Amino acid sequence: MKQADSLMPVLDVFDKMESEVRSYCRSFKTVFTKASNAWLWDRSGNGYIDFFAGAGALNYGHNNPRIRTKLIDYLLQDGVTHSLDMATEAKESFLLRFHDIILKPRGLEYKVMFPGPTGTNAVESALKIARKVTGRTNVICFTNAFHGMSLGSLAATGNSFKRKGAGVALGGTTFLPYDKYFGPLIDTTVMLERLLQDPGSGIDHPAAIMLETLQGEGGLNEASAKWLRQVEAICREHAILLIVDDVQMGCGRTGTFFSFEEAGIRPDIVCLSKSIGGYGLPMALTLIKPEHDVWNPGEHNGTFRGNNLGFVAATEALEFWRTTELERAVTAKSHTITRFLHRMAAAYPKAIAEVRGKGLIQGLVFRDASQASALSKAAFERGVILETSGPRDEVAKLMPPLTIEEDVLAKGLERIEAALQSLLGVGERTTPGKASV
Template sequence: MSTAPEAETDIYTRRESVVRAYCRSFPASFVQAQGATLTDEQGREYTDFLAGCASLNYGHNDPDMKAALVEHLSRDALTHGLDLHTPEKAAFLETFEALVLRPRGMDHRVMMTGPTGTNAIEAALKLARKVTGRTNVVSFTNGFHGMTLGALSLTANLSKRAGAGVALTDVTRLPYDGAFGEGIDTLTQIEAMLENPSSGMEPVAAFVVELVQGEGGLNAASAEWVRGLARLARAHGALLIIDDIQAGIGRAGSFFSFDGMGIEPDMVTMAKSLSGYGLPFACVLVRPEHDIWEPAEHNGTFRGNGHAFVTARVALEKFWSDDSLTREVAAKSRLLETRLGAMAARIDGARVKGRGMMRGIDVGSGSRAAAICETCFRSGLIIETSGAHDEVVKVLAPLTIPDAQFRAGLDILEEAVDNIVSLPMAAE
């Protein structure tokens, strides 16, 4: 992530914590957003290839969601209701059941958690340990699952983990699919560890895995590897928890990143684009036999979100009543893969990574990736990096971005790659 200088006298430098990050990469004040376009105070427009880190899969200020939300507000419907029953919650659950769960043969319960992805992960960890009576959880190299202590214990990034201030325990880190390069079967290694009583591993409560690693560099697990992991979980009495916080809701190509893989996770964590509108909203999908909480055993003042129930329902009805969005995402994914492949061919050793509309270019250097993103910003494109060394330029455009704007944004990215590729690569 780049660190553009800020004016020493501005209110952010004077009063906001130095922990702020994205505003350093994109030093502008944004006043309006519509679709895939952000507008700053000077009236300059930017194409958004960040989309709130996949929190805005349907773009900014979808008009149908906005109209439903304004109507909800105008009649003084509940803003905050703890976990009370409301018509808005019932309508969301009924729509989610009809359009998402039943078509997939999923009987999962919906557990409302605190409003962020890390809250969903924390709840899933607690429940997995309660169900199994075990403490050890397996996560994977390059994984990212959140910044609160339980979720952070699963997260692999050293700099993020260093902020904990305490030991992060009860987690075994195992190699993700492809972690040791092509031709090395990490699933066989995982199986050997699990079946060797002298491997040193404690019995596993759950495997927690992203099927496309959003912050870890867009590593994408194969369906074969995922099915093998599900088989190992069952064989060893562990739960399989799919973290679909960033890769879900169409981002990886279908509503869930595991669609079509022939598995049924024990739990699925969801957040980011769940509300459809950028409103805070998270949940855990739980198979009924694992839903063994006592009432209020896992609590939270902001579990559920009355406003998000409204917009999430509209998003489901508008985009998931048929396969139109899935087909649109498939077409854009093909275009994205082709264009990124052509750009990667200009850089020695570069490669395209990811799946669906969650793709990027590994350019081999964090400094080179940052330079590409900074050049893009100056040309009106907001795009960020990911990976262990921030070496991947990551495209997270809204799924609904107009085709012409999508192509224009890719043109800006291609020009930035051409401008930077001739520069010497700085040492990391």
């Protein structure tokens, strides 16, 4: 790695002019200039393997050439860029392809709502329509959930640090324990069902239950298929809508397009954003079962719900799902990561408590939470970008683009292993290690 950046105040402009709320640039102290698939380069020419992928917004990598060509062609043809919710060819093409490639083959029937450009827009609209449909206000959500940073979605978010930033009381939600919150032997749906059945529980009958099938920001906690099916059954029994927040886990992050496919559940409402935009472009969807689509025209709107560049990029990105090729590639690469992480956990049992995650979002849980951030720093020094998650930032999270090349993935894992050796010391290993994956 070149050292030029360390010899100058590379972030001086950002330190002086940008709000103190900035976060990622404090961890990754350089100025990036270009990117391609799983690589980022800074202005000194240093290359970094991206195991962060825009927090899940870049499942198809940086500057995917297939998608980029479609965007350039659209712009050069003076295609409509901004349209509110007016009808455009770009939106029409996206809706048709989404139906043909994603919904129809899975036997799913949803109306597609464009709530605005971000995941929290999708969540806010989901909460509103659930309350409108049922006439009830309470929403049950779960420990360590993360659903967004606007007030409604923040009220459904468990992280105390993020909740404190609201500045006002957050209400309308009830938190219950997520799957395995008390350990693998306790089925928390028993508590959920008992509280809903008991008129003395103090829980207002909810409009909806909202969940992530795998809690990304909450620490890579994965719900079992059995738990998800039981939650769905409880929803049906008690006339409660089921909302799945698939903002980060959707679009193939866990292996299948929707993260809930393997469980076989049929949510009433699904929230998508991040990689649905295909190219890192702002875009979000709220999928609503037709019988629940009771909006009045304009009852929920937003200036940027008609991002036609997002439609164009998303339409081309859906082509990755016309066959099973990408899904099979994700499965193979996820096995590579799983084997690597378990080898690291076995090598450093005093430091690493467990391996969590699924697909191309997996990580190491550190007994000393500070070591996850230390690993992120050590990895960055070796040319890998990875972030942390969990209520104490105790999980070092690997989240590369789904399209990462096998050799680049292997190189990134080798660098992470070197970072772990530097951080924890080769002498602490309990089993011999090697750089290969």
